[in-house]
Amino acid sequence: MKRMLLLLLVFVLVDFQSFAQSTPKSYYWVQLKDKKGTPFQISNPEAFLSQRAIDRRMRQHIAIDETDLPVSPVYIDSLKNRGLEIFHTSKWLNGITVRTADTALIQKVASLPFVASVQLTRPASTLKSAISKFREDELNAEIDPSTYGIAITQLTQLNGQYLHNQGFRGKGIQIAVLDAGFWHVNQIAAFDSLRLTNRILGTRDFVDPYSDIYQQHTHGMSVLSCMGGNLPGKLIGTAPDASYFLIRTEQDPTEYLIEEDNWVAGAELADSVGVDVINSSLGYGDFDDPAMSHSYSDLNGKKTRITKAANMAFSKGILVFNSAGNEGAGGIKAPSDGENVIAVGAVDKYGVRASFSSVGPAYGGAVKPNVAAMGASTFLVTSGGALWYSSGTSFSSPVLAGMGACLLQANPYANVKQVKMAIEQSGHQYSNPDSLLGYGIPDFGKADKYLKVNSLNSQISEQSWFVSPNPFTDYLLVKNINSGSAENCVISIFNLQGIQLWQSAFKTSEQILLNNLSILPDGFLILTIRSGGKEERFKLIKTER
Template structure:
């Protein structure tokens, strides 16, 4: 397996880390806390936007060039002169620097903080943690046991045994169709920001990623080392939704993509320092040249005495993580973030960075396409539609640390299921920009013409998005399709020429595989024919169409309101 030296990448490419390890602990008399120190400018920097290769990888530069995004002054590393003076300040320990925020993360007590704020180039300071008190907080995945998962799986139709229990959540949004067309994420680089990845270095579902050198780098931004196969299993579970690749057991939505595993979340407490970790990790991902960030993290409420966010903060411009996500999107990265699991709580709304503009925020549905009760809703505080799209997050299948398969609930799973699908779609359409990828996925979705703040534009269909993107936003005349979709009282079939003037056998199943309707349609020369099934309950359905005389069977998906 190939693991880049993060110390080298962080210094030579990113410019976010001051050195391979934080400056040695300092002698203090007060409580040491983390702070984000903002600088006034980047005066004295030896770097220029004309020479981006000095601080960005070739792949990061190429990603910008491919999307016509110029390197900006915000991409320049902070002034080395300022860094040196911060490190020389008595009582200060330098952890990271931030290009995008022109800032540094430091650890010091209040006396040393006063010394920093007195420096002429320091503009302001923001405290990131106020206590070392342990928290009982847990991440929003709620897995069932493996045994329970097996009984649930019996209810779901596995039409392709190769995918194991992951079939439906991938097929629901068109990932399986893209895989069958040869797009499984090859050549796409995905950074996963999470709370730990135990078992990824050993278990069988991740073996192909390891053996094919598609595990590109790891880094723990909490402990500031490369050890990520520890701490919380949440990252292992979410990663598997994309990277799992073990035939007949589990196949994720981007089983051939390449990955950076970045640990940013400290589950022992909840303070804004984790948003700063998210920022630094996103800058690292940018410099390493990733295409997609998958983040099943969100921030609303912090442990006392740190100040929690308010709904008014959810405007995409206030929180550290949301501002960082916006910067990543402006650099040409597709940022995919879970909406959050507060839909059934008093808060209800999405968190940060899901509120950020240009971020693909993902809500959760069940296998029938019905919104999960826990899925956080929009709008943002400034009135924008959120989430953007939805995928299965209720009883979603994932890989455990031991390599088994279980099911659990959370937008944490919906996010990577969709992020991996986006990678396969982008692979199929490599000339698109990150924002165009999001656009076409939204255009393909079940609520594209009538988005709302529960499911956004709805459940996407990556196969349909691929057709739309390649045909300038239109479905070619004569392609087999169902409309309207989502369906109302009336339902019609669009027939291609080869299916006209012959009797057709049409069968409708629900997603459990139960037969709902079956009929023989008389030959018709019309391009559009009424389907007229019996009234259907709300949910997702599969419709197979084949000539009665024999021939290729075609399957369509549609949603009934």
């Protein structure tokens, strides 16, 4: 992994020594027209993607294409030779962030034959932003002591214990956290298990390459604790066994467009090293320079650079979770508007929407937020390093992202489209979504069952049971086609919402007749057979006589 991170640094070709200079400089986005002159080839992806990133694409049948190719080194060298400092690049959007104090030079760059456009993203002189991005309130709430600590509520609200009790706690899944800093993650006890088992796989700072990421803002630390925190009896996050990349893209306390481009660079790094999930508790709409701000019409799910990158990450096989925002009626921000982004709103422990949770829809009417999780009085590691409560969609997003990682672990052959759909379909108001909570609060037990149904056809050849007829009306015949008889066989029937409709236990039988099933509702049903420590599932259709 260290080799891969070094390789990615070479791709960016940043001369970090130049950043030690004290002369104030402005940042610009240089949009390129093409990737001519690149030495990289789609047929040799090992040169620019980790094996894990390649494997993720292959597993989900995603083709490697030109958007995976790094920015042309020829163009990078051309800009450097003209005196520009290269800050970072974007292969997905084919652009370069540069910095310089020479405005005349930027005007010349804009006229280069391979440059499509140039945009100021951060001026040389900035002031402390009037925009308050992160909620810091720590609220009083009832204590619910349990094995998981007070954080049990934010887990059980999502029926997350359904996966955790089966051992699916994120093991083997990699999560990239894009945020403003990860203060004292290398010291706080809640992250001991991550450190001792080497599950902080890497860090990167796209704001200041010389910084110590563990001395920056506390926000990302609190976000991480919602997923990776692990203090038994006090706090257990929703993905305590997952592995993490910590990536700083947000520059607090100012707010400029360059932070979106930092985010793009961070998401591309996450893709290249092979992560499975991105959590971003960040959002952008209003900037300190009003000329950079996004209008509502910009939030159509595919227009801003950050939203394009978020959608692209999803198309590369990464689940992308983003906080819906804390603007209430002020609406969502980019990249939560992304058509492939799971925008997460906030509710309290009773499932009631938090008043600060940003409302949708996206411009054009797409459902936003997509779903919701506990973001009012979330129990976590606070900005002071203590265990207590804090509020914001910044915390509902990682609570849900952690469960998304567990769902991926439980369904390793599901693709991100299927997983996103399963999460949404399991929402408590899926049949009647609104602009407040979208499809509602997911049930990860139901989401898991949805995904299991989708994989049934591929498992038929491995099954030891045969069920007929299908479709059926009032009876089913269940046969053991391998070993003849089975001990302690339990047969259950569920609807697609995961609600158990029928169940019976059988001791020993080669053939089981299930009668009087006409009472079951018509439509798709799931039949499960548990025997010998194994569970098999069958998708059935119930019809009228």
